[in-house]
Amino acid sequence: MSLVVQKYGGTSVGDIERIRAVAERCLATQKKGHDLVVVVSAMAGETNRLLGLAGQITDTPEPREMDVLVSTGEQVSISLLAITIQALGGKARSFLGDQIGMRTDNLYGKARILSVDDNKVRTALEDGEVVIVAGFQGVDAEGNITTLGRGGSDTTAVALAAALKADVCEIYTDVDGIYTTDPSVCADAKKIERIAYEEMLELASLGAKILQVRSVEFGMNYGVPIHVRSSFEEREGSWVIPEEVSMEQVRVRGVACDLKAAKITIRGVPDIPGVAAKIFRPLAGAGINVDVIIQNVSEGGVTDVTFTVSREDMELAQRISQEIVETMAAEGTIVDEQVAKVSLVGVGMRSHAGVAAQAFDALAEASINIQMISTSEIKISCVVAEDDASKAVQVLHTAFELGSSNPTT
Amino acid sequence: MSLVVQKYGGTSVGDIERIRAVAERCLATQKKGHDLVVVVSAMAGETNRLLGLAGQITDTPEPREMDVLVSTGEQVSISLLAITIQALGGKARSFLGDQIGMRTDNLYGKARILSVDDNKVRTALEDGEVVIVAGFQGVDAEGNITTLGRGGSDTTAVALAAALKADVCEIYTDVDGIYTTDPSVCADAKKIERIAYEEMLELASLGAKILQVRSVEFGMNYGVPIHVRSSFEEREGSWVIPEEVSMEQVRVRGVACDLKAAKITIRGVPDIPGVAAKIFRPLAGAGINVDVIIQNVSEGGVTDVTFTVSREDMELAQRISQEIVETMAAEGTIVDEQVAKVSLVGVGMRSHAGVAAQAFDALAEASINIQMISTSEIKISCVVAEDDASKAVQVLHTAFELGSSNPTT
8 A cells, every 4th residue: 555645636536527537547546555645736727817916906916816816716616525535435534734734834835835734634644534635735834825936836846745755746738748858849749658856857948838847846855756647547657756766878968948037247347356246136136037058258358248037037137137237337238038948858868978069060950049058967958039939849859869750769 | 091992793894995994994993092893794795605615516505614605705805805995005914713713512514613823913913904804714623614694704803802801892794783683674773772681682583683692692691882873974883881880770682583483282291290301301302492391281181282493493393293203102293483582671570560561462452463472581472463563663663662652872
């Protein structure tokens, strides 16, 4: 007998019929002898409906009250699923975030889980109940409702699995796994059977649609095997697990593409010690996440510093950059909102040389200009013009034989 | 400076425009120098929408889970109202039942309030916040969500007003007060300016549409003045307050009509001691509220016992009655589902003789047959055929000069 945590996303509980299908799957899982904890999201469309109500009032609602509002979506789902399981003759009990001590900090709208009190869940499991937990929500030290950000139910599920030392955390979604790249960009994309946590984190821009990054961190830190699979079929999906020796045989696991990048260059910066800090401290202070950074070779005591930010932070980053230019008497800023970041990811890069060179070759052959390069132990990212992004993904996907016509595992 | 508790019903917060009007009224109240606690119901239609979702699954959902489900309606309202007040430049903070320690028993769906922890509310009031509380909901000793039954937000409001020793509890609704009788039955019905708690309790069937009975009990027990008024206009509504000497000058305060009554007669019951207990104990055990009871004069050692129940309990009551007939070898049961109960209420009855006689005369003159009679110190109830009910109300309303053309106060 094992302990299984299952998470069902919004489309999986999108209407009463689908909730019934989830309930049946829950009871089947229990019948196999497993203890079962189920985490559910809001019914598809419900969170947007609630955001729409607030949007009729103001564009800048207070985050604390927004969390009170949007957390109702999951509350509706857990009760409906419990009622359905009970109607099918099973035993079930729903719990809100605060009812199972899902403690978070108080960053409303994007709170981070601090601890989980597993007592109530264990007691209910001992009573033979299917334990149904509202995803996405928690409670801060003062008893205020918090939410974990879009996709937060994944993190709820993995955190619960970690606290309960579950054997597996199954993430049920409307796709059947994680792919080598976005199938809508590259028709040849292939489902990945097994992927290391580290790779999954680097593939965030692929995975974010399926798995919240924070949930992968939880899985990695607590060694929870995550199984991403379809709620509409039975076959296995993709496993996100600790790195295995065999994984190193594959040089590249997948190709990610971030289309929402923007690039800022600060020109004519005096090339003296401490200058990087002067640029990036104010940006960090404003909560802006700077991604790729490059600094040109100095010429005549001045240099150019270029960095990328997410496009939604662009306006603020530009304003701050302008202030920096004035403070340090630099020449000015150049902004390019039409860039994208294409990344190759694979733990095999550690032991295989030449991955970067092969990637650059492939892009050059396709006449794609690389604007910036950034590398880590298991990742190579290239910033390219937005118009080149899809082509870059396809070229790299083919160059490293990731397609379904080229089995790599 | 005083402390005011205001309660807004579902139609008052039915859409974003109406929520804005409530927010403006809240800020205006605060501007007058009052501390303000606001209790809100679910947006009109929302509770029914949620019940409809559960209804698609089963007709007999577990009450605990239903409370998890329906309590989301108020949660949406409080956050939207808080966001609106904030958007208008005010300070506001929303609280769920459990966040202000609204402790109840665990009778899901019809829980009773046991205690309120006023600490958080007082702290927020000291910070100058409009305190917004979710009506209708509480939490039991184990942290489960409970709800207080239809109209429960009234009770939330009055209970909070009692705990906070508020100067007044204002119930905002879509009518402008409590009337001498249902205006849809009797066009001449007149708004009551002041009514005693005891009278309001007896007029439950009138007031239930406006004020939950339990809220009146709270008001009476803790001496909270309740002001029932329209959220769409400024003028005063009806005050529910402790009995005043001047109130006794009025013989009849209002005429109530309960159209949902049903009548059961158990025929040929052996007229021996303990027989009433044998009939009514099983009915009480099944949770059936028996209202009017009469026992005929005994003839030949047997008698008839007749009683009324609410029509929704009819089927169960009939089944139990049949069992009673068999147990005590009575003759059988006669059932009449087409009855109504018309009641005259007024604390003035205590000091004015002849009210009953005058009522019977008036009904007789209108050829209305009285099937059963029940009286208390301040009430006279007559069970009549359902078809006669409206006419009975009109006749009595006129006989006691309650109409707007006959000022009685």
